[in-house]
Amino acid sequence: MPIYPIKGYSLTIPIGAAKSPPTIACLDEHNLVAISRFGDRLRITATAEFAGYDASHKPSDFAFMKRVTQELFPDGAEYDRAQMWAGLRPMTPTNLPLVGRRRFKNLILNCGHGHIGWTMSHGSARIAADLIAGRAPAIPLDGLMAA
Ligand SMILES: Cc1cc2nc3c(=O)[nH]c(=O)nc-3n(C[C@H](O)[C@H](O)[C@H](O)COP(=O)(O)OP(=O)(O)OC[C@H]3O[C@@H](n4cnc5c(N)ncnc54)[C@H](O)[C@@H]3O)c2cc1C
Numbered sequence: 001m002p003i004y005p006i007k008g009y010s011l012t013i014p015i016g017a018a019k020s021p022p023t024i025a026c027l028d029e030h031n032l033v034a035i036s037r038f039g040d041r042l043r044i045t046a047t048a049e050f051a052g053y054d055a056s057h058k059p060s061d062f063a064f065m066k067r068v069t070q071e072l073f074p075d076g077a078e079y080d081r082a083q084m085w086a087g088l089r090p091m092t093p094t095n096l097p098l099v100g101r102r103r104f105k106n107l108i109l110n111c112g113h114g115h116i117g118w119t120m121s122h123g124s125a126r127i128a129a130d131l132i133a134g135r136a137p138a139i140p141l142d143g144l145m146a147a
Pocket of ligand 1: 045088
């Protein structure tokens with residue numbers, strides 16, 4: 001499959017005693033930092049890096065996204081308690097997922113969703129379920145097998 005790993009970083013930070021956390025998800029479009037509210041935690045994500053299959057990380061990888069969030073929400077979370085994580089997004093050259101049949105009739109693909117796998121999960125699952133059940137997919141497959 002034409003899928004390449006694109007590394008991203010995230011911080012998960014307890015709000016704890018902080019007084020002014022964001023109440024809804026937001027995106028700093030200038031700095032490309034996304035901030036989501038996860039109940040009593042903040043999840044901050046940033047960066048798209050070509051690093052092969054290496055998902056390792058070090059504290060300095062998170063300095064920029066932490067600083068940006070702290071500037072926006074100085075009393076938004078207990079920043080010293082941040083948990084660090086890095087993961088790989090399965091990207092295709094066209095940025096479209098590979099959903100449906102390709103070479104083998106009995107193999108249904110549902111992969112390559114890149115940075116919006118959650119967002120596309122219900123639609124992709126619907127297509128896969130329709131194909132497995134032998135129905136015409138309710139969602140058109142146009143472009144989805146192009147990569
Ligand atoms: C940095 C980053 C940012 C993202 N941002 C977004 C976003 O903003 N919006 C969006 O819609 N999507 C986003 N995604 C994509 C989204 O996270 C994924 O599409 C989604 O998590 C896929 O869910 P899943 O349950 O299929 O797989 P996963 O979340 O990968 O879960 C698979 C689980 O199976 C476990 N596992 C694997 N192999 C085995 C085994 N052999 N035995 C037992 N357990 C095993 C793994 O440990 C893991 O817990 C992002 C991804 C990354 C990496």
